[in-house]
Amino acid sequence: MFTSIVAKRAFSTATKQKSTKVTVLGAAGGIGQPLSLLLKRNSQVNHLSVYDIVNAPGVAADLSHINTNAVVTGHGPENNGLETALEGSDIVVIPAGIPRKPDMTRDDLFSTNASIVRDLATAIAKHSPKAHVLIISNPVNSTVPIVAEVLKLHGVFDPKRLFGVTSLDVIRASRFVSELKDTDGSKTKITVVGGHSGVTIVPLLSQSSHSFTEDEIKALTHRIQFGGDEVVKAKNGTGSATLSMAFAGAKFANALISAASGKKTVTEPTYVQSPLFADEGIEFFASNVDLGVRVSCFRPNGVEKIHGLGELSPYEESLIAAAIPELRDNIEKGKKFVA
Numbered sequence: 570m571f572t573s574i575v576a577k578r579a580f581s582t583a584t585k586q587k588s589t590k591v592t593v594l595g596a597a598g599g600i601g602q603p604l605s606l607l608l609k610r611n612s613q614v615n616h617l618s619v620y621d622i623v624n625a626p627g628v629a630a631d632l633s634h635i636n637t638n639a640v641v642t643g644h645g646p647e648n649n650g651l652e653t654a655l656e657g658s659d660i661v662v663i664p665a666g667i668p669r670k671p672d673m674t675r676d677d678l679f680s681t682n683a684s685i686v687r688d689l690a691t692a693i694a695k696h697s698p699k700a701h702v703l704i705i706s707n708p709v710n711s712t713v714p715i716v717a718e719v720l721k722l723h724g725v726f727d728p729k730r731l732f733g734v735t736s737l738d739v740i741r742a743s744r745f746v747s748e749l750k751d752t753d754g755s756k757t758k759i760t761v762v763g764g765h766s767g768v769t770i771v772p773l774l775s776q777s778s779h780s781f782t783e784d785e786i787k788a789l790t791h792r793i794q795f796g797g798d799e800v801v802k803a804k805n806g807t808g809s810a811t812l813s814m815a816f817a818g819a820k821f822a823n824a825l826i827s828a829a830s831g832k833k834t835v836t837e838p839t840y841v842q843s844p845l846f847a848d849e850g851i852e853f854f855a856s857n858v859d860l861g862v863r864v865s866c867f868r869p870n871g872v873e874k875i876h877g878l879g880e881l882s883p884y885e886e887s888l889i890a891a892a893i894p895e896l897r898d899n900i901e902k903g904k905k906f907v908a
């Protein structure tokens with residue numbers, strides 16, 4: 570494990586105060602590194618623990634020179650590194666796993682990423698069962714059910730604490746709309762629901778304050794659903810979105826931490842165990858979710874309230890109808906893998 574002497578001293582001081590430990594699994598990767606950098610900037614993070622099967626000590630050493638609050642520790646698989654990385658974590662973010670190449674779907678990643686995520690979930694169940702777990706690894710529609718099933722097997726599943734990170738879909742939606750309408754993207758609110766792949770990504774443009782022509786709605790919807798493909802194609806075989814995903818992942822983790830400070834309700838889109846389509850056999854669904862205020866110390870309280878979808882246009886109803894069967898298959902595939 571890498572920890573500088575100065576860092577150790579800083580940590581022993583920090584532990585006397587309220588503390589938030591955030592662990593990133595897959596921290597040396599294309600998403601993991603910029604995500605860890607953004608988390609290091611959050612002054613409410615006292616301990617940033619970075620784990621990867623390669624290069625984690627180097628990433629940790631590099632981050633540890635940044636003069637913000639968090640102590641950084643780096644861990645590889647040797648010497649019970651995963652266990653040490655996870656112990657006492659409030660939040661665990663998982664961007665471990667392979668990314669797409671052109672002509673692959675996210676579901677094509679299942680054969681590799683399912684077992685990576687299952688094994689990491691097993692370690693979480695054993696070493697940080699109270700952590701809030703944020704899943705970035707694709708296919709999110711299936712990896713979240715995988716983690717849920719593993720946590721259930723160990724008797725530590727709490728649906729308030731498991732999140733599929735779908736923030737990038739919402740960030741893209743607001744950016745694409747702001748480009749079209751010449752507005753400030755950071756203030757352009759677009760709701761996106763469903764899941765995180767192709768037709769399961771359902772933007773609710775009718776609920777935005779902007780008005781669109783029918784052609785604009787169709788073009789925007791397609792671009793939001795397949796925004797990931799734009800990046801995969803442009804990266805030409807070297808990976809998928811990393812920087813925008815790091816931004817999105819940090820936004821979600823920071824929202825959870827900010828909710829923990831208990832000042833005001835924080836609402837974020839995320840893929841969680843949800844009652845919204847339970848009667849159609851859909852156990853997980855992304856929608857806006859209120860994140861709860863702290864229950865003890867700086868520990869966040871996870872899912873507080875799951876928002877409904879509100880009024881939908883006939884076009885959006887048809888998008889939901891198209892999303893449901895694929896979502897059902899993706900969820901079933903994840904659950905079967907663990908069973």
Ligand SMILES: NC(=O)C1=CN([C@@H]2O[C@H](COP(=O)(O)OP(=O)(O)OC[C@H]3O[C@@H](n4cnc5c(N)ncnc54)[C@H](O)[C@@H]3O)[C@@H](O)[C@H]2O)C=CC1
Pocket residue numbers: 594595596597598599600601620621622623664665666667668669678682685689704705706707708709734735736737738765808809810811814
């Ligand atoms: N949820 C979302 O919106 C998005 C999800 N993704 C997904 O995120 C994942 C990661 O993407 P990139 O960072 O670009 O890939 P990458 O290949 O650059 O990095 C993945 C990292 O995971 C590490 N890793 C592999 N097995 C591991 C294990 N068992 N334990 C710990 N670390 C392990 C690798 O060593 C590597 O450093 C992919 O599955 C990708 O599809 C990507 C963009 C958006």
Ligand SMILES: O=C([O-])CC(=O)C(=O)O
Pocket residue numbers: 668669675707737796797798800801809810
């Ligand atoms: O497209 C991919 O494979 C990565 C991803 O999930 C995204 O960029 O939304």
